[in-house]
Amino acid sequence: MPILPTTNSKTSRGGYTPLLVVFLLSCFLLTSTPPVRAQNTENFLVQGKNALSTGDIETAATLLRKVPHPGVHGDDGSFAQSRMLLARMFFSVKDFAQATAVCQEILQFYPDNQEAKNFLTSISRESSPVYIQFFQDTIKFLPALAKGTVMTLFLVLLTIIISPILGLLIALGRIGSFRPVQSLCWFVIWIFRGTPLLLQLFFIYYALPTFGITLQPITAAIMGLSLNYSAYLAEIIRGGIQSIDYGQTEAAKALGMTYAQSMRRIIIPQTYKRLMPPIGNEFIALIKDTALVSTIAMVELMRSADLLFNTYFNITVLILAALIYLAMTSVFTLTFEKIETIVGAYENR
Amino acid sequence: MKTDKTTPLIQLSGITKRFGKLTAVDNVSLDIKRGEKLVIIGPSGSGKSTLLRAINFLEKIDKGEIRFEGTRVGYVIKKGRMTLDKPSRICALRSEIGMVFQHFYLFPHMTVLGNVMEGPLTVQKKAPEEARDIALAMLDKVGIVDKKDVFPATLSGGQKQRVAIARAIAMRPKLMLFDEPTSALDPELVGEVFETIRSLAKEGMTMVVVTHQMGFAREIADRVIFMEQGTFIAQGTPQEFFSKHMNNERIKNFLDKIL
Numbered sequence: 001m002p003i004l005p006t007t008n009s010k011t012s013r014g015g016y017t018p019l020l021v022v023f024l025l026s027c028f029l030l031t032s033t034p035p036v037r038a039q040n041t042e043n044f045l046v047q048g049k050n051a052l053s054t055g056d057i058e059t060a061a062t063l064l065r066k067v068p069h070p071g072v073h074g075d076d077g078s079f080a081q082s083r084m085l086l087a088r089m090f091f092s093v094k095d096f097a098q099a100t101a102v103c104q105e106i107l108q109f110y111p112d113n114q115e116a117k118n119f120l121t122s123i124s125r126e127s128s129p130v131y132i133q134f135f136q137d138t139i140k141f142l143p144a145l146a147k148g149t150v151m152t153l154f155l156v157l158l159t160i161i162i163s164p165i166l167g168l169l170i171a172l173g174r175i176g177s178f179r180p181v182q183s184l185c186w187f188v189i190w191i192f193r194g195t196p197l198l199l200q201l202f203f204i205y206y207a208l209p210t211f212g213i214t215l216q217p218i219t220a221a222i223m224g225l226s227l228n229y230s231a232y233l234a235e236i237i238r239g240g241i242q243s244i245d246y247g248q249t250e251a252a253k254a255l256g257m258t259y260a261q262s263m264r265r266i267i268i269p270q271t272y273k274r275l276m277p278p279i280g281n282e283f284i285a286l287i288k289d290t291a292l293v294s295t296i297a298m299v300e301l302m303r304s305a306d307l308l309f310n311t312y313f314n315i316t317v318l319i320l321a322a323l324i325y326l327a328m329t330s331v332f333t334l335t336f337e338k339i340e341t342i343v344g345a346y347e348n349r
Numbered sequence: 350m351k352t353d354k355t356t357p358l359i360q361l362s363g364i365t366k367r368f369g370k371l372t373a374v375d376n377v378s379l380d381i382k383r384g385e386k387l388v389i390i391g392p393s394g395s396g397k398s399t400l401l402r403a404i405n406f407l408e409k410i411d412k413g414e415i416r417f418e419g420t421r422v423g424y425v426i427k428k429g430r431m432t433l434d435k436p437s438r439i440c441a442l443r444s445e446i447g448m449v450f451q452h453f454y455l456f457p458h459m460t461v462l463g464n465v466m467e468g469p470l471t472v473q474k475k476a477p478e479e480a481r482d483i484a485l486a487m488l489d490k491v492g493i494v495d496k497k498d499v500f501p502a503t504l505s506g507g508q509k510q511r512v513a514i515a516r517a518i519a520m521r522p523k524l525m526l527f528d529e530p531t532s533a534l535d536p537e538l539v540g541e542v543f544e545t546i547r548s549l550a551k552e553g554m555t556m557v558v559v560t561h562q563m564g565f566a567r568e569i570a571d572r573v574i575f576m577e578q579g580t581f582i583a584q585g586t587p588q589e590f591f592s593k594h595m596n597n598e599r600i601k602n603f604l605d606k607i608l
Contacts, residue, residue: 247454253407
């Protein structure tokens with residue numbers, strides 16, 4: 001840096017040819033290199049960056065502020081750069097007023113600067129109260145989560161329809177006196193109650209294709225959930241049926257009822273009230289267990305939340321997902337309490 | 350088929366029922382004539398209830414023969430062993446025999462009317478209106494028609510037992526079995542149930558009653574049987590029974606205990 005001025009001073013004094021050549025050369029060099037002022041502003045930017053990297057925020061701020069407006073000399077982008085750096089710096093120390101002012105300074109000269117605009121919205125977001133932030137995030141994330149929720153509800157409803165029917169059949173098979181059916185039902189319960197649901201889902205989705213059975217993720221998910229829950233419900237229903245006083249069966253028999261008639265008309269209707277609390281429990285567990293099907297390429301609530309969280313690292317996503325699960329389980333809890341009082345009304349009236 | 354009036358309604362011959370090593374009913378034979386009122390008494394564990402339950406196949410017997418209106422029923426011999434006949438046949442037989450239990454066993458999830466309608470509706474496949482008419486008539490007969498729309502849980506023991514009787518007779522059975530119908534009742538409620546049974550008896554219903562109520566036994570019975578350790582110790586008309594057999598040491602002991 002000190003070389004050029006020195007050369008300059010020499011040429012101004014001397015009058016002979018070699019010096020003239022040097023002078024002309026210098027003039028050429030001077031015109032082809034950035035202007036001296038510009039070089040200085042560059043220095044402020046570099047120095048400011050250096051100061052920032054050492055953590056000396058005040059020096060950095062002073063230096064960066066020295067980078068002049070683009071109107072002062074040619075536009076090399078250093079102004080916008082320095083002010084963005086300043087804005088981020090203020091933002092990081094939560095001085096939102098200063099950060100906003102700096103951003104607006106950029107927009108004064110570059111009204112279309114997208115970076116500054118985006119940053120201003122980030123600042124306003126960050127500086128607004130938590131509940132407004134949460135509200136804004138909710139509006140942003142809810143549509144995607146809602147889609148996932150619809151899928152979760154669909155899985156839950158289908159399983160709730162299939163598993164009690166299948167569970168009742170397995171329970172009746174287990175109670176009945178036909179040995180092969182008894183053994184088969186025992187086996188199904190043994191398998192599906194004795195292994196993790198996650199493993200069952202993997203098996204149905206990833207292992208069955210080996211045996212030539214390829215299923216859509218949704219089919220595999222419904223199969224896995226239904227079979228697993230049927231096994232649990234079968235045991236609950238069996239317990240319910242066997243808890244009914246044997247006298248009821250005898251009274252039905254004494255009237256001349258067949259086994260099927262006594263089950264359908266007398267025994268099973270009496271189990272409803274007793275079955276509601278444990279079945280309600282199972283269905284609440286089911287709502288949460290649907291999260292497991294996210295592992296077999298199903299995009300339901302948990303998977304939607306997972307995807308959003310991995311994109312935005314915003315915990316609002318997780319809070320929202322939790323609230324949606326809670327809402328679903330609460331509805332089930334209340335519904336089952338209501339059903340319990342309705343089907344058990346005969347005991348109180 | 351011999352179904353003339355002289356054929357006993359039910360003929361039991363050589364009935365034996367074992368529970369493991371215990372022989373509950375030991376080679377018992379019994380004919381019950383149409384319209385007969387038979388009362389079986391005896392200490393608990395003597396096999397009275399088991400014998401009663403064998404009549405409508407609630408208890409599967411190990412040996413013996415049951416004839417209903419002269420026809421051998423209920424069992425077939427399979428591989429040298431006695432097995433219950435086809436379920437449909439057993440059900441058909443049971444629908445001809447009404448039974449009233451000590452603990453009522455009303456269906457708690459149905460109203461009183463629903464309980465009484467259930468047999469005609471489900472077993473006899475009657476139309477709902479017809480079943481309803483029958484049920485109301487039966488409830489009227491046992492004097493509890495005003496309770497037709499309540500659930501059994503709200504009834505007293507005596508009312509429950511009357512509903513249970515109505516439920517049984519709604520099937521228009523040829524034989525009624527009463528298994529200690531008043532044993533689970535408070536003493537002041539016994540009367541109303543006996544009143545109901547008495548009126549049934551007057552209509553000519555054939556019945557077998559197991560009871561500990563000697564006064565009632567003496568009043569309605571055509572024949573009293575004393576049973577102990579699975580066999581009949583003594584039987585006869587009430588007059589015979591409560592005079593002649595009072596000398597029998599075991600009967601005397603038993604009667605002393607319960608009277």
